[in-house]
Amino acid sequence: MNPKNVNCPMQSGNAEILLSYCARSLEPEQVAQIELHLSACAECRAWATEQKTVWAAMDAWEAEPVSADFDAALFARIAAAEKPSAWERWSAPWREILRGGMGWRPVLSAGVVALTLVIALSIENPFRREPVGQTVKLEAQEIEQAERALEDLEMLRQLEPPEEETSL
Amino acid sequence: MMAVATIEHDAELMLRVREGDSQSFALLLAKHRSPVIHFLYRMIQNQAVAEELAQEVFLRVYKSRASYEPTAKFTTWLFRIASHVALNHIRDGKYERNQESLDQESDEGMSRQVASDALTVEQMMVREAKFGEIRRAIQLLPAKQRAAVLMHKYQEMEYAQIAAALECSESAVKSLLFRAYETLRAKLAHMAGHS
Numbered sequence: 001m002n003p004k005n006v007n008c009p010m011q012s013g014n015a016e017i018l019l020s021y022c023a024r025s026l027e028p029e030q031v032a033q034i035e036l037h038l039s040a041c042a043e044c045r046a047w048a049t050e051q052k053t054v055w056a057a058m059d060a061w062e063a064e065p066v067s068a069d070f071d072a073a074l075f076a077r078i079a080a081a082e083k084p085s086a087w088e089r090w091s092a093p094w095r096e097i098l099r100g101g102m103g104w105r106p107v108l109s110a111g112v113v114a115l116t117l118v119i120a121l122s123i124e125n126p127f128r129r130e131p132v133g134q135t136v137k138l139e140a141q142e143i144e145q146a147e148r149a150l151e152d153l154e155m156l157r158q159l160e161p162p163e164e165e166t167s168l
Numbered sequence: 169m170m171a172v173a174t175i176e177h178d179a180e181l182m183l184r185v186r187e188g189d190s191q192s193f194a195l196l197l198a199k200h201r202s203p204v205i206h207f208l209y210r211m212i213q214n215q216a217v218a219e220e221l222a223q224e225v226f227l228r229v230y231k232s233r234a235s236y237e238p239t240a241k242f243t244t245w246l247f248r249i250a251s252h253v254a255l256n257h258i259r260d261g262k263y264e265r266n267q268e269s270l271d272q273e274s275d276e277g278m279s280r281q282v283a284s285d286a287l288t289v290e291q292m293m294v295r296e297a298k299f300g301e302i303r304r305a306i307q308l309l310p311a312k313q314r315a316a317v318l319m320h321k322y323q324e325m326e327y328a329q330i331a332a333a334l335e336c337s338e339s340a341v342k343s344l345l346f347r348a349y350e351t352l353r354a355k356l357a358h359m360a361g362h363s
Contacts (some may be wrong), residue, residue, distance in 0.1 A: 016327075016342050023320070050357040051280045051349060057302050057356050058321050058331065060295075063206035070205075071197065074223045078230050 006035065010044055018044060022051040178242035186233045192232075196307070203323060204250050211254040215308055220276060221257060225250045229261050240332055247323065247333040251315050258311045298359060305355040313348035316341055 009018045021034045030165070038045045067073075104148050178199070184192035204225055209218035228249050287295065298333075306314060315334060319325045329336045 010186070019345065023324075025324075041222060047353075050353040053359055054244075054352045054356045055321070057298065057359050058352075060299060060304050061210050062307075063202075066202055066205050067219055069200065070223070071194075071221055074226055076196070077223055077227055081227060081231065138331060 007033075008041055008044065009034075010047065015047070018048055019051065022048055022055055068143075179238035182229075182233070182236050182242055183238065186236050193230060196229075196242075200246055201226075202244075204246065207247070207250055207323065208254055210306065210322065211301070211311075211314060212257065213303060221253050222250075224253050228253075235246070241329065243323075244329045247319060247325070247329075248335070249275045251319075251333050252314065255311055272283070291324055301357065302357075305352055309348050311349060313344050313351075316344040317352070319347045320345055 007014070017026070017030070017034065019033065026034065038048060132151050178196065181192040181196050191341065201222070205218055208221045208225075209215055212218050223324070225246070230248065252332045296342045305315070309317065312334060316330055319333060321328045325333070327341050330345075331341045334341065336345075337345075
C-alpha cells in the first residue's frame with residue numbers, strides 16, 4: 001500500500017494530528033504512522049517542517065522572572081479584601097440574631113411592628129399641618145376680638161345721650 | 169497516572185483552602201504562580217500588568233474557595249479564571265494603552281534575557297530580532313487564538329482543557345489553534361535554520 005495515500009491528514013481534514021505530532025504529544029505507534037506518511041507526502045512534510053520551526057521559535061521566548069514581592073502584595077490584597085466593610089460590621093449582630101437560636105419569627109414580627117409605626121408616623125406628619133392650624137386659630141381669635149370691640153362700641157353708643165339734646 | 173495524582177492533590181489542597189487552611193493556599197500559589205504569570209505575560213506582553221492581573225486571578229481563587237467544587241481539573245479552573253481576566257483586560261482597551269510602554273519594557277526584558285548568555289554582539293542582535301518577531305507575531309493574533317495557542321504551547325494543555333478554560337467546544341479550539349498556527353507559520357516559517 002502506498003503510504004502517501006494512507007490517511008493523509010491534510011486530505012482527510014485531520015491536520016490536528018500533524019499539530020499533535022509537532023507538539024510531540026502522540027503515542028509512539030501514531031508517530032511511526034505519521035512519519036511513514038511524511039516520508040511519502042511532500043505537502044504534509046512541508047507543513048510539519050514549518051510547524052516545527054514555529055514551535056522551536058516559540059521555545060526561544062522565555063518569560064521574565066516573577067517579582068520577589070509578588071506573594072506579599074497578594075496576601076496584602078487578600079487581607080484587605082477579607083476585611084469586613086462598615087455595613088458588614090454594623091449588620092453582623094443583627095444577622096447573627098436572625099441566624100441564631102432565638103428564632104427569627106419574633107424578631108421579624110417586632111421589626112414589622114416597628115417599621116409600621118415609623119411609616120404611620122411619617123404619613124401622619126404631612127396632614128397635621130401644624131403651622132396652618134395655628135394660623136387659622138389666630139385668625140379666628142382676631143375676628144372674635146373685632147366682634148367684641150364692635151359690640152362694646154355699640155353698647156357705648158347706646159349709653160351716650162342723644163346729640164340734639166346736649167346742644168339744646 | 170502521575171497526572172491524575174497531581175490533579176487530585178491540587179483539588180484536595182483547594183478543598184482544604186475551602187475549610188480555612190491558608191497553608192494549602194500558599195502551596196497552590198507556589199506551584200501555579202509562575203505558569204499563571206507567564207501565561208498572562210505572553211497574553212499582555214507587559215510584566216508589571218501581568219503580575220497585577222495574576223494577583224487578581226489568585227484573589228478570585230481565594231474568594232471563590234467557599235463555592236469551589238472539584239468538578240474539573242484545578243489547572244483548567246485556574247486557567248479559565250486567568251483567561252477571563254486577560255480577555256477582559258484586552259476587551260476593556262487597557263491592553264492597547266499599555267502598548268506604548270510595552271515596546272520599551274519588552275526590549276529591556278529581551279536585553280536582560282539575551283545578555284545572560286555569552287554571545288557575540290552580532291549573535292545578540294540576531295536573537296533580539298528573532299525574539300521581537302516572535303513576540304509581534306503572537307501579539308497580532310486575535311485574543312482568543314492567542315490564549316488557545318499559549319495554553320497549548322506553553323502549558324501543554326489538552327484540547328478539552330483549553331475548551332473548558334475558554335468556555336467553547338473542542339472543535340472550536342481546534343479551529344482556533346489551526347488558524348493561529350497558520351498565521352504564525354506564515355510569519356515565522358522563514359526562521360528555519362536561523363536558530
